[in-house]
Amino acid sequence: MTGTTDIRVRYAETDQMGRAHHRHYLVWCELGRTALMRDSGLSYAALERDGVLLPVARVEIEYRAPVFYDEVVRIHTRVERVRSRSVEFGYRLTRDEDRTTVALARITLASADTDGRPRRLPPPVRDALARLAPPERPSGEESR
Amino acid sequence: MTGTTDIRVRYAETDQMGRAHHRHYLVWCELGRTALMRDSGLSYAALERDGVLLPVARVEIEYRAPVFYDEVVRIHTRVERVRSRSVEFGYRLTRDEDRTTVALARITLASADTDGRPRRLPPPVRDALARLAPPERPSGEESR
Amino acid sequence: MTGTTDIRVRYAETDQMGRAHHRHYLVWCELGRTALMRDSGLSYAALERDGVLLPVARVEIEYRAPVFYDEVVRIHTRVERVRSRSVEFGYRLTRDEDRTTVALARITLASADTDGRPRRLPPPVRDALARLAPPERPSGEESR
Amino acid sequence: MTGTTDIRVRYAETDQMGRAHHRHYLVWCELGRTALMRDSGLSYAALERDGVLLPVARVEIEYRAPVFYDEVVRIHTRVERVRSRSVEFGYRLTRDEDRTTVALARITLASADTDGRPRRLPPPVRDALARLAPPERPSGEESR
Numbered sequence: 394m395t396g397t398t399d400i401r402v403r404y405a406e407t408d409q410m411g412r413a414h415h416r417h418y419l420v421w422c423e424l425g426r427t428a429l430m431r432d433s434g435l436s437y438a439a440l441e442r443d444g445v446l447l448p449v450a451r452v453e454i455e456y457r458a459p460v461f462y463d464e465v466v467r468i469h470t471r472v473e474r475v476r477s478r479s480v481e482f483g484y485r486l487t488r489d490e491d492r493t494t495v496a497l498a499r500i501t502l503a504s505a506d507t508d509g510r511p512r513r514l515p516p517p518v519r520d521a522l523a524r525l526a527p528p529e530r531p532s533g534e535e536s537r
Numbered sequence: 538m539t540g541t542t543d544i545r546v547r548y549a550e551t552d553q554m555g556r557a558h559h560r561h562y563l564v565w566c567e568l569g570r571t572a573l574m575r576d577s578g579l580s581y582a583a584l585e586r587d588g589v590l591l592p593v594a595r596v597e598i599e600y601r602a603p604v605f606y607d608e609v610v611r612i613h614t615r616v617e618r619v620r621s622r623s624v625e626f627g628y629r630l631t632r633d634e635d636r637t638t639v640a641l642a643r644i645t646l647a648s649a650d651t652d653g654r655p656r657r658l659p660p661p662v663r664d665a666l667a668r669l670a671p672p673e674r675p676s677g678e679e680s681r
Numbered sequence: 682m683t684g685t686t687d688i689r690v691r692y693a694e695t696d697q698m699g700r701a702h703h704r705h706y707l708v709w710c711e712l713g714r715t716a717l718m719r720d721s722g723l724s725y726a727a728l729e730r731d732g733v734l735l736p737v738a739r740v741e742i743e744y745r746a747p748v749f750y751d752e753v754v755r756i757h758t759r760v761e762r763v764r765s766r767s768v769e770f771g772y773r774l775t776r777d778e779d780r781t782t783v784a785l786a787r788i789t790l791a792s793a794d795t796d797g798r799p800r801r802l803p804p805p806v807r808d809a810l811a812r813l814a815p816p817e818r819p820s821g822e823e824s825r
Numbered sequence: 826m827t828g829t830t831d832i833r834v835r836y837a838e839t840d841q842m843g844r845a846h847h848r849h850y851l852v853w854c855e856l857g858r859t860a861l862m863r864d865s866g867l868s869y870a871a872l873e874r875d876g877v878l879l880p881v882a883r884v885e886i887e888y889r890a891p892v893f894y895d896e897v898v899r900i901h902t903r904v905e906r907v908r909s910r911s912v913e914f915g916y917r918l919t920r921d922e923d924r925t926t927v928a929l930a931r932i933t934l935a936s937a938d939t940d941g942r943p944r945r946l947p948p949p950v951r952d953a954l955a956r957l958a959p960p961e962r963p964s965g966e967e968s969r
Contacts, residue, residue: 405708423692427751
């Protein structure tokens with residue numbers, strides 16, 4: 394399942410090159426995954442209140458085309474893989490106007506307790522995330 | 538007593554007008570006051586660990602001249618007034634190169650407990666801040 | 682005329698006090714005024730392409746109550762006053778859930794050319810903004 | 826050659842997890858590479874004035890340990906590889922206090938003209954960057 398969230402590039406997100414500064418894409422991906430989780434009944438705000446933190450452990454992002462002030466960017470988010478202590482999301486960002494892919498990303502979140510120590514994802518959370526992931530492929534077949 | 542802190546405008550702080558975006562001045566003032574407090578033996582990090590939060594309650598800022606990427610800005614900070622539950626800081630921001638005043642600000646912090654409820658400033662904190670403030674003027678005389 | 686724009690507090694906008702950091706309110710106000718202008722046929726993106734910059738010259742903001750991650754904040758924006766080289770906007774920010782006023786602000790933009798020098802607002806822009814402002818009061822009456 | 830730059834985590838860079846939000850590491854890396862370039866006689870500000878833009882084309886970052894408000898982070902930056910139209914930087918971020926590696930990153934910048942079109946790095950820029958890179962390895966040997 395792929396969730397989609399639209400954001401409009403804010404003036405405050407531009408830099409003097411006249412485009413959105415690259416750090417903001419990480420924030421947009423964060424919006425994409427929290428929206429996807431919310432739609433699946435997993436409120437990130439509620440998870441934190443229950444003592445489950447999901448800090449970002451790894452980011453890989455490829456910027457394909459700049460985006461500009463006031464443009465609408467669509468964030469396509471999906472769960473790529475769920476492990477016992479982490480979950481990996483995949484993202485494709487497109488410019489709404491012409492459907493161009495402007496960025497591709499993979500972001501891994503690690504499950505931690507409120508002291509920042511690794512902890513297993515609680516089973517209901519893990520299951521909810523797994524339901525969003527593509528079906529397991531038979532072993533031997535590469536996932537991408 | 539006036540503390541001074543220098544910052545260099547970051548690329549990420551510019552916007553497409555080619556100048557530092559106005560929101561960052563609030564961050565620079567925050568650096569100015571935490572540096573002034575640190576120099577006076579008041580660690581803001583330690584205050585928070587002791588349950589004293591100092592959220593911003595009021596900001597007044599006048600932008601006089603733009604500042605640009607890579608320029609050094611000097612933040613002159615002083616305590617203007619200490620009350621039982623709040624403290625007001627005054628700021629003058631100058632461009633290091635030509636001493637131009639680029640902004641003037643007044644920012645009030647309110648003392649709160651960890652649940653966000655108003656609380657009195659602990660006496661040692663209040664005293665330390667008061668030592669940084671200009672001497673009390675006789676009543677009837679305007680403070681500025 | 683008052684425009685309203687809703688934003689949802691982003692995780693990236695929180696700070697370790699657990700609330701939205703105060704600088705982001707300036708960004709939200711920016712969203713409020715560009716939305717109001719867009720609704721009135723004034724695209725800020727187009728203005729800049731025509732060589733009219735509107736940098737922020739003054740901010741006054743009072744923070745009344747904290748806002749938290751994932752809360753929806755409604756930004757009520759109106760034009761307070763239009764002058765030949767500046768325009769002042771007034772803002773009321775409310776928490777959507779309980780209608781509490783969480784902040785009040787007044788922000789003045791100064792009209793500048795692409796070199797940052799003051800310039801008069803082009804008459805069509807001035808008129809469009811003036812149509813959004815409350816009617817002039819007879820002289821002698823205070824504006825607020 | 827490895828450049829080192831120290832930053833102190835700003836309050837405004839924390840999030841409600843109580844650590845620096847992951848997007849800021851990209852800004853710190855930006856500070857690391859502009860400082861390294863400045864030390865080698867390459868002012869990024871001057872490059873842009875000459876019509877050479879270096880937008881970020883790719884980021885890979887691994888977050889190893891959280892960093893907290895007021896901690897000093899040392900950014901170790903080096904040029905990994907220079908190509909005709911791009912340059913790749915490598916980063917190691919360490920917590921100053923205990924020398925822990927808190928993050929590792931690789932960031933590729935693509936050379937572009939002021940319209941955002943790919944352009945070759947001007948030879949003097951390319952040479953200056955190449956002097957910062959490790960010596961070429963004989964072919965057949967892996968670069969890392």
